[in-house]
Amino acid sequence: MAKLNLDRDKVDVCRELASALVHPVQKYIDLHSTVSIERSVLRLMGLTGALKDENGNYPLANLIVDKMDRRQLSLGIATWIGAAKLKYDAPLEVLATRIIQGKINLADLPEPPPEAIRKVLLSPVSEAIKRIDFNRKERERLRSRSPFPRGPMKYVIVATGNIHEDVKQAIAAAQNGADVIAVIRSTAQSLLDYVPHGATTEGYGGTYATQENFKIMRSALNDLSQKMNRYIRLCNYSSGLCMPEIAVMGAQESLDFLLNDAMYGILFRDINMKRTFVDQFFSRVVTARAGIVIQTGEDNYLTTADAFNNHHQVLASHFINEQFAKNAGMREEQIGLGHAFEMDPAIEDSFLFEVAMAELVRDIFSRHPIKYMPPTLHKEGDIFFSHVLDALFNLAGCMTNQAIQLLGMPTEAIHNPFLMDRFSSIKSANYIFKAASSLGEEIQFNANGKLARRARTVLDQTHEYLLKIKDMGLMESIERGFFAEMPRPKDGGRGLDGVFQKARRYYNPFLEKLGSSR
Amino acid sequence: MAKLNLDRDKVDVCRELASALVHPVQKYIDLHSTVSIERSVLRLMGLTGALKDENGNYPLANLIVDKMDRRQLSLGIATWIGAAKLKYDAPLEVLATRIIQGKINLADLPEPPPEAIRKVLLSPVSEAIKRIDFNRKERERLRSRSPFPRGPMKYVIVATGNIHEDVKQAIAAAQNGADVIAVIRSTAQSLLDYVPHGATTEGYGGTYATQENFKIMRSALNDLSQKMNRYIRLCNYSSGLCMPEIAVMGAQESLDFLLNDAMYGILFRDINMKRTFVDQFFSRVVTARAGIVIQTGEDNYLTTADAFNNHHQVLASHFINEQFAKNAGMREEQIGLGHAFEMDPAIEDSFLFEVAMAELVRDIFSRHPIKYMPPTLHKEGDIFFSHVLDALFNLAGCMTNQAIQLLGMPTEAIHNPFLMDRFSSIKSANYIFKAASSLGEEIQFNANGKLARRARTVLDQTHEYLLKIKDMGLMESIERGFFAEMPRPKDGGRGLDGVFQKARRYYNPFLEKLGSSR
Amino acid sequence: MGFFHKKEEANLEHHEPVITAYGDQMNDGMVQMSFTLPTTCGLESKEAAKLFVEKMGFEKVMVTHMEAISDNFTFFVVYGKTNQHIDIREIKVVRPEHPVFSFDEINEVIEKKIGRKLVVVGACIGSDAHTVGIDAIFNMKGFRHDWGFERYPWLSAYNLRAQVAVEDLVQKVVALNADAVLISRVVTQRDEHIIELKKFLDLLKNTSGVSPHLIKICGGPRISFEDAISWGYDAGFGPGTKPSEVASFIVHEFLKRAGKN
Amino acid sequence: MGFFHKKEEANLEHHEPVITAYGDQMNDGMVQMSFTLPTTCGLESKEAAKLFVEKMGFEKVMVTHMEAISDNFTFFVVYGKTNQHIDIREIKVVRPEHPVFSFDEINEVIEKKIGRKLVVVGACIGSDAHTVGIDAIFNMKGFRHDWGFERYPWLSAYNLRAQVAVEDLVQKVVALNADAVLISRVVTQRDEHIIELKKFLDLLKNTSGVSPHLIKICGGPRISFEDAISWGYDAGFGPGTKPSEVASFIVHEFLKRAGKN
C-alpha cells in the first residue's frame, strides 16, 4: 500500500539520474581490478588456508597475490593459476604451497593461450559455483520450511569478541525470538588488507570475520533452527579492504545477509574510493549469484549528519547504491537498503517525521528488503529512556512494514550488548510487533498533512541533490562531502595501491560466468 | 475530529437510555440523605475541627451528627443548627463545643419555623459559598495565566504516607514536567465513616486525605506554580463513606480534581449502593459549584473484568455516570470519565484495539476531560518491560488526544512509586507527547477496518447492555454483577445504616442553593 | 509472551556450580543498578554515586547516567562488577512435594478416595480489597486456561472475596466445617500481610469447633511456599498460581493426613 | 528534554551530608538492580539471586522478576536496601578552575592579550573512527548552539578527524607548531584508549621540535578531567562538552603559562 501519494514520475527520474551518474564510475570499475578481487578468485577456487608465522596466520591467497608484480596481476591471477595448472597438473592447494615455498615461480611461467586457461580451470570454477549454488538452494529449502516472520524480522547483534561466547548469545537471542543474528566484527578489521584465519576468541568490540567463525556460527544456528522449526538467518560484513573476499566466504559458508555498501568504506573507514567502487562490484557479483541479501549502510550517514536536515542524502545514496547493485546483477529482492531512526528526540513531532521517512523509503523501494536501524546517536546512559526510544522505533518499523528491524539496545551509549540487554530488547519488540501487527494497514496519512508534506519535500530535495551530483560527478561530490558530511579525496584513504588497471587479456573466470551481461 | 464514523443516533439513544435508567435511582436519592451529607453541611459552614481522645482525633461534625437521633436528623442538621443559633446566637464553633460537651442538647430544642432557620443561616451559608466561589475564581485566574499543556496533561501520584514527604515528591514531579499531582489515600480510608484530622505522617500505601494535608499540598504547589510560571493541578479522592465531606474539603482547599464515581465504592469497596448513590449526588452538587472536575473510576472495571471482552461495561457506566453528574448540575467540562489501557499485552493487535477504545471514548464524550489510566493488571516485576507498556500507552493517549494521562509506573507490580520511577515515567511521557504531538491529527483510521469495526461493535454492545440494565433496573443489575463482575446486594455492604429518609420539612441550605433545578 | 514464573526445580546439571553475574562473558560479574541520592546534581554527586557503589563492594564502577530529579535529588544509572559468587549446590528450597494433577484427575481422586465433596473457603482478609487473586483460584472461569474451584464437581467452594475480617472468616470456617481455608493477601506494605495472616492463625487456635484437620493455605504475589510454612500455614502460593496446583495440594494433604496416600 | 550532564559544583548546602540511596523516604537505602545468572530458570535460581544480592550486603532483598533468557541463562530484577552511606563533605573532585567565556570574549582575549591566532590541532586517534565528538568541537556549526573552533577568527583550527596514527599526529603538531593538541577517544573497550593516549604523550616526549608550551587535551564520552590529569594531560573533557568550554580552557592555560593571567 503506497500511502504517501508520491509523484511516481519524480521517483523514476531519480532512478534515471542515479543510473546516469553511476555510469562513469561503472566504466572505471570495468577497467580495473584489485588485490582483494584477485585473492577472492583464489578463495573461490578453494584456497582458504593460511600460513602461521610469528605474527599469526596469514592467508595463502594473500601470500600468492603479494608475490605477483602488477604487470602479471593485470592479466588476472586466474591466468597464472591456469598456467601453473597447465604446467604442473596439481590441485590448487598443492600448487599454492609450492608457489609460497618458492618452488614454483609464477613469474617464470609463459602466458598460456586463453582457451587453454579456460579449459584447465573449467572444473575448479564450476565446482566453486556449484558449492555456492548448493548453499543458496539449501537455504531456500530451509527458509521455505519455516514460517515467514510476520512483521519486520528481528535482527540482533552479537559482539563478544569470542566466537564461542557469540554462539551462546546467538542461541539465547534466537530462543527469545530473534530472526537474524549479525556477528559484529572486531574494531578496525575493515582496515586489514587480509582476512584473519581460524576460530578466534579475542576481538575488540566484535569478533573477527573468519571463514571458520562463519562456519561455527552457521552450524550452531542450523542446529538450533532445526530444533525450533524456525530458520535463523546469519549476517556478517562484506565491507572494508577485504570486501570481495568476505563476500566469497559468505557465499561458501551460506550466510543469508552481508552488510555491503558502495560508499560506506569511503566515508566511514577512509578507504580509497576507487578501491571501494571496484571491490564492491565484484563482491556484489558474487553475492548476486549466492542469493545473499546485501544491506547498505546509509543509516550511518545520520550519525554524522543531522537526521532531520539530511535525509535526502540517505535517499540519494539509496538510489545510487541500487544502481551499483543492479549493475552487478542483483535483483531488487537482494538489495536491502539501510536507513535509521536517528532524529533528535528533542524535536517536536520527531516520531511523525521518522514515520514519514520510514514510509518514504518503503514506498520508493517497495520490493527491497529494507533494513531499519535503531536510534543510536541520541542515546545516552539512561537505559530506561533509551528503552523507550527503541519502543517508538519498533512501532515505527512495524507501522511502516520494514523488512528487517535491527533492534536497538538500552545500553547503546554504554557498551556492547550484555545478554540481558538483548533479552529486554527482543521482549519489547515481540510485544510491539504483535500489539501493532495490523496498525500499518489500518491507518492512512492525511494526504496533505505534515507527514506527507515532509516526505514529499525530502523526495524533492533528493531529486535536486541527484541532479547536482550528476553534474559534478559522483567521485567529485564525495570529495566535497556530499554524503554524511565526510569529504574524502579521490586519491586519499587506504588501499589505492591495491587497485590496478586490467590488461586487455585480463581473465577472471567468475566475473565471466557470474557477471551480468553489461 | 471524530474519526470513527460512529452512528450518532446510537450514541444519542445510549444517552437517553442512561437518563431513563438513572431516573428511578435519582428519585430514591431525592428522598434520602446520609450522615455524611449532614456532616458535610456542618463542614461547609466551617466546622472543620476535631476533638482528640485516646483513639486519636475525631471530627466535631461526626460528634454532633452522632448525637442526633434519626427522627431529628430527618429534618436535616441545618434545622437544628438553625434552632441553636436562634436560641444562643453564637458562632457555630462555640455552639458545637457546647453541644459536644453536652451543654446544649439539640434534642431539647423546638423546631423553629423554616423562614427563621433560613434567615439565621443566611450569613454562614453565603459565607460558605463565597469561600468556594472565591477558590474557583482564583484557580481560574491562575490557570488562565499559565500555558495550557499541549497533549494530555501529565498526571502522577504521590503516595508516601507522609504529607511532607509527599510534598517533596510532588515538587520533584512538577519540576520534571507533571501537570497534575494526585495524593493517593491510605489503604482503606474509604471505609472510615469520618475524615481523619490534621497533618499526617503515617499512612499505608497512601496518605490520609485530611483538610490540613490538602492545605499543605495546595500551598506547596501554589508556591511552585508561581516559581515555574506553570499552574500545577491537585487531585484527591471524594470517594468512600465520606464522599460528600471530602468534596467539601476539596472545594474549601481549592483542589482541581476529585476522584468521584457513582458506583466505584459499591463495586470496589463494598459500600452499600444506596449510601453511595445518595452520597455521590450531594458530593457532585458541591463539586459542580466549586468548579472542580471529577474523575470517574471505570478504569477499575478492567482490572477485574477482562478488558477486551468487557469494554462495553466501561462505556455503559460512562453514560450512567454522566447522567448522575448532570443530575447534580455538573457541566460536561467537569465530568472526567475514566478509562484504561488494560488489554492483555499477549493479544494480537492489542495496541490497535486499545487505540480503538481510547478513540471511542474520546469521540462519544468529546467535551469531557477524559482521564486515561495506564496498564496495571498485566504488569509484572520486569520493570523494563513495564516501561515499554507505558510507552505505548503514552502514545495511545497522545494519538487520541486524551485530556489527562495518568502516567504508568515501571514498578506498578512492585511498590508505590519510588522517586526515580516517577522521574523515568515523566521523562518518557515528555518525550512521547512531544515526538507524537501532531500524530493524531495526521492519521485517519480506515473507515471499515479492524479498528473502526471494533469500536462500532463495542458501541453496539453498550447499547444492548444499557437496554438490559434499563429493563432490569440499575440496582438490580449491580446485584447481578453487571459491572466489573462484582455482584453487590442492594442492602449489603457498608454504610447503609447511615442512610435515612428525609422528612417533608428536611432542610439543607446548600442543596437548596446549589442543587440543580431538578 | 515470556510472562511466566517457573516453580520447577532448576536443572543445574549442565552448569558450573559456583556462579556470579554474567554481562557478556563468564564471571565478568556485571550488575546494573539505579538509585536516587538526596543531593543536587553535579560532579561531586557523580563521584558520590561512584564511591557509594564501590562501598557496596563493586569494582570498575561506571556511572553511566546522572540527571537532576529536582533541586534536591539526583538519579543515577550505574554498572559495576561484583566479586561475589554463589554456590548453587548449597541452595535448598522448600517447595510443595505433591504432584500436580489435572482437573479430571483431582475430581476422580476425591470421588474414589474420599467419597465426599471437600469444603473450601476463600477470602482476601483485612482491609485488602484485591479480589482478582482469590477469584483466579475460585471463579468458574479460572486462570490461564485452568478452571477454578467453583467448577470442580467434587469441591464445595465458598469465595468470600475481599475485605473480610479475620473474625468473620473464622466463623465461616467453623460454620461450614471447612476442610481447607484459603487466604489471599495482596497489599503487603509494612508487612501488614504477615501480621494479618498470623492473626488469623492465632484466632483459629482460640476458637472451638475448628476441624483439627483444617488445611490452611495462603497466597498472593509476595508470598512464597517457604514463608507460608514459617508462619504456620500448610502451604503458600505465589504469583502465577493455577487453581489445579492448589487443588492438587489440598487433595494430597488431605489424603496424607488421612493416611491414604 | 532533560538530557544534560552537569559539571557545576554540586550545591550541598541544604543537604544532609551523610547520605544513602532514597527510594521514597529518607535513608530507606533502596537500590534497583538487574543482572543475569548463568543457570536455568527455577526456584533455586531465584533463591540464588536473592542470596547473591544479600552477599553484596543488601537487606530486604526482593526478587521482583525472574525469566529464562535461554536454557542456560536467567534474567533477574531485584530491589534491595543498602546500609552503606557516603559523607559528601569528604568528596573532592578535580575540575578545571577557569571561568567559561563566550565566543566573543574568547576572541577578544586572544586578540588583546596574545595578539596572534592560536594554533589548535585535533584528531581521533588509533583505529577509532568516531569523528562526531571531535567534529563537535572543531566544525563551524559547533555543538548545541555553541560555535566550533573553525568559526573562531582568532583560532587556526586543524581537524584531522579520525583513525589518525599517533605518529602522524605528532608530526602534524610539530609541523604546525601547534599551541594546543586535542585528542578524542570514543572506543574504550579494554581500556585501549588509555594505552593510546599515553602512547601519544610518550611519543611527544621523544620528539624534537614540539613546543614546550604545548597544551595537551583529550576528550570523549568516558573521559573525565581527573583521569586526563592523571595520565599526564592538561585537561580532559567528557560527554556534553561545548567548544567554548574547551577554548576557554586553552586561552586560560595559555595566559597562565605566559604569566599574563
Ligand code: B12
Ligand atoms: C487490580 C489492582 C487493584 C484493583 C483491585 C480490584 C480487585 N477487586 O481486586 C483496584 C484498582 C481496586 C486496586 C486498588 C488498590 N491497590 Co491495587 N493493584 C492492582 C494490580 C494492578 C493488579 C493485582 C492483580 O489483580 N493481579 C492479578 C492477579 C491474578 O494476581 P495475584 O493477585 O498475584 O494473584 C495470583 C497469585 O498471587 C495467587 N494468589 C493470590 N491470592 C491467593 C490466595 C490463595 C489462597 C492462593 C492459593 C493463591 C493466591 O494466585 C493468583 C493467580 O495466579 C496491582 C499491581 C500489579 N500489576 O500487580 C496493584 C497493587 C497490588 N495495588 C496496590 C495498592 C497499594 C492498592 C491500593 C491500596 C492503593 C490505594 N492506596 O488506594 C488500592 C486499595 C485497595 C486495597 N485497600 O486493597 C499495590 C500493593 C503494594 C504492596 N505490595 O503492598 C500494587 C502492587 C500496585 C502498586 N504498585 O502500588 N488495586
Ligand code: B12
Ligand atoms: C555514531 C557512532 C558510530 C558511527 C561513527 C561515525 C563517525 N564518523 O563518527 C559509526 C556507525 C561509524 C560507528 C561505528 C562503530 N562504533 Co560507534 N557509536 C556511535 C554512537 C552511536 C554515537 C557516538 C557519537 O557520535 N556521539 C555524539 C558525540 C557528539 O558525543 P561524544 O563522542 O561523546 O563527544 C562529545 C564529548 O565526549 C566530547 N569529546 C569527544 N571527543 C573529544 C575530544 C576533545 C579534545 C574534547 C575536548 C572533547 C571531546 O565533546 C563532544 C561534544 O560534547 C555511539 C553510541 C552512543 N550513543 O554514544 C557508538 C559507540 C561509541 N560505538 C561503539 C563501537 C564499538 C563502534 C564500532 C567499533 C562497532 C564495530 N565493532 O563495528 C564501530 C567501528 C568504529 C571504530 N573503529 O571506531 C561503542 C563503543 C563502546 C566502547 N565504549 O568502547 C558505542 C558506545 C556503541 C556501543 N554500545 O557499542 N559508531
Ligand SMILES: Cc1ncc(COP(=O)(O)O)c(C=O)c1O
Ligand atoms: C556497510 C557497512 N559495513 C561495515 C560496517 C561496520 O563497520 P566496520 O567498518 O567496523 O566493519 C557497517 C556499520 O554499520 C556498515 O553499515
Ligand SMILES: Cc1ncc(COP(=O)(O)O)c(C=O)c1O
Ligand atoms: C473513583 C475512585 N475512588 C477511589 C479510588 C481509590 O481507592 P480507595 O477506595 O482506596 O480510596 C479509586 C481508584 O482508582 C477510584 O477510581
